[in-house]
Amino acid sequence: MELALLKRLELFTRLSAQDKAAFDAILTRTRIVPARRDVISEGDRPTHVNLVLRGWAARTKMLPDGRRSLVGFLIPGDFCDLNIYILRQMDHSISAITALKVAQLEPEQLTCVMERHPRITQALLWHELVATAVQREWTHNLGARPAYERLAHLLVELFLRMRSVGLTYGDSCDFPLTQYDLAEASGLTPVHVNRTLQALRADGLVELERKRLVIPDLQRLIEVAMFNPNYLHLDHEGAHLDAND
Amino acid sequence: MELALLKRLELFTRLSAQDKAAFDAILTRTRIVPARRDVISEGDRPTHVNLVLRGWAARTKMLPDGRRSLVGFLIPGDFCDLNIYILRQMDHSISAITALKVAQLEPEQLTCVMERHPRITQALLWHELVATAVQREWTHNLGARPAYERLAHLLVELFLRMRSVGLTYGDSCDFPLTQYDLAEASGLTPVHVNRTLQALRADGLVELERKRLVIPDLQRLIEVAMFNPNYLHLDHEGAHLDAND
DNA sequence: CGTCTATTTGAGCCCCGTCAAAGGCGGTGG
DNA sequence: CCACCGCCTTTGACGGGGCTCAAATAGACG
Numbered sequence: 001m002e003l004a005l006l007k008r009l010e011l012f013t014r015l016s017a018q019d020k021a022a023f024d025a026i027l028t029r030t031r032i033v034p035a036r037r038d039v040i041s042e043g044d045r046p047t048h049v050n051l052v053l054r055g056w057a058a059r060t061k062m063l064p065d066g067r068r069s070l071v072g073f074l075i076p077g078d079f080c081d082l083n084i085y086i087l088r089q090m091d092h093s094i095s096a097i098t099a100l101k102v103a104q105l106e107p108e109q110l111t112c113v114m115e116r117h118p119r120i121t122q123a124l125l126w127h128e129l130v131a132t133a134v135q136r137e138w139t140h141n142l143g144a145r146p147a148y149e150r151l152a153h154l155l156v157e158l159f160l161r162m163r164s165v166g167l168t169y170g171d172s173c174d175f176p177l178t179q180y181d182l183a184e185a186s187g188l189t190p191v192h193v194n195r196t197l198q199a200l201r202a203d204g205l206v207e208l209e210r211k212r213l214v215i216p217d218l219q220r221l222i223e224v225a226m227f228n229p230n231y232l233h234l235d236h237e238g239a240h241l242d243a244n245d
Numbered sequence: 246m247e248l249a250l251l252k253r254l255e256l257f258t259r260l261s262a263q264d265k266a267a268f269d270a271i272l273t274r275t276r277i278v279p280a281r282r283d284v285i286s287e288g289d290r291p292t293h294v295n296l297v298l299r300g301w302a303a304r305t306k307m308l309p310d311g312r313r314s315l316v317g318f319l320i321p322g323d324f325c326d327l328n329i330y331i332l333r334q335m336d337h338s339i340s341a342i343t344a345l346k347v348a349q350l351e352p353e354q355l356t357c358v359m360e361r362h363p364r365i366t367q368a369l370l371w372h373e374l375v376a377t378a379v380q381r382e383w384t385h386n387l388g389a390r391p392a393y394e395r396l397a398h399l400l401v402e403l404f405l406r407m408r409s410v411g412l413t414y415g416d417s418c419d420f421p422l423t424q425y426d427l428a429e430a431s432g433l434t435p436v437h438v439n440r441t442l443q444a445l446r447a448d449g450l451v452e453l454e455r456k457r458l459v460i461p462d463l464q465r466l467i468e469v470a471m472f473n474p475n476y477l478h479l480d481h482e483g484a485h486l487d488a489n490d
Numbered sequence: 491c492g493t494c495t496a497t498t499t500g501a502g503c504c505c506c507g508t509c510a511a512a513g514g515c516g517g518t519g520g
Numbered sequence: 521c522c523a524c525c526g527c528c529t530t531t532g533a534c535g536g537g538g539c540t541c542a543a544a545t546a547g548a549c550g
Contacts, residue, residue, distance in 0.1 A: 132377045140381060231336040423529090441506095495546105504538095516526095
């Protein structure tokens, strides 16, 4: 199983070897989505559950006048559409940022694994609840922080999420977003994102070039961004359910 | 059982008489929270599930520099903290807008009802998924719409949500938010909210005074707001699970 | 080395924020 | 019933953060 996915599932609670094997067994079908193409589109009724194994994607919403928002990012280990059990159709699109490798799970098989492996069910529930908490923080970020702090916050969040699935290397990580992507995700214009990033660089808070992010002093960036990590719920809150094998 | 709550539960699927009775039976303890006081605060570890029976509340997040956001509104029938099964502590506060009547459910009792009444489980899952979808739309609203359309969108959403639980009267409904509340919810300043509301009134799109909202021509406001109702998932998507008694 | 995309820079302006003060309205107590 | 008080709404003047339009530069890729 991909390491990122495994780390992701175990952020909430440690799984047993059987839990992992059962989950791994349903990861049979995968699909490659080219960069900048939709994984699923608004209005679609997905027939299977998509799970990002490699690459980045974004949840996007579009206005009739053409304005587009990126309302969330998906990194390896993130589920695209666990909701298909309940909601009939997608109310937003999921679009690949980079070339993307996604697993396509059969709902029946996933249901079956969840019934026999309650720790996996809990891990998926945790996944969804954290996704909602992240969404609330994004709302707050757009509503309350000015451009400089807003971008700083977004960078810290993405760095910490990458780190939580083992995809950082010291103080750096891959960062495939263009400034245009950042603009659509932060509610700013590309021009202003550019100038704001320059200010962050000038202040020695981030280095960002060639699809690579470096954060020389994470603690300082966290303070500047007024970043409170509590909403990521990364502190292993399901420890009491840990498998002990 | 309160009518709003009943309508809320049945937005997804029709419940049987037994479903309703079982749920009603655990609605024993209620609490009155005065206006402008917290129902739960960030960092709390709630011991029971809170459910709004009467009045309005808001989910709030605070920055260290004092700026506050309202990142969501709760109206009758909304659950405050279904997530306590998984997440240990609140990453935001819930604050009463009006005097509030909330039911306090025992988690064990709720679990018990969910195990025996799958339609209720589904209705609660639906509730959470729609809450997440609403949160995404708020992010989009703040990121993509200018003040005029943004406020229009917020008003349409609240009106439709009130209507879905039977709390509108023709083209009007209670609307206890102050312009200061609207400012914190829309990422604007109270002064600008005031001027923008005046513009909406001047254009005949809304009447808003004395805690009462009137929308003379909903269709027109929907168009102005570029409002797409799909994210509210109000079209009875669980019809195939309906109880038929 | 040419083409395409992404980043950067500049100038001007507008939407919305800030600061300050005046009205309005409901509630409360005398 | 009226007077007062506190909260909410409204108005004005002014300033600034971020947007728009436009064009130049730098990288990425074949």
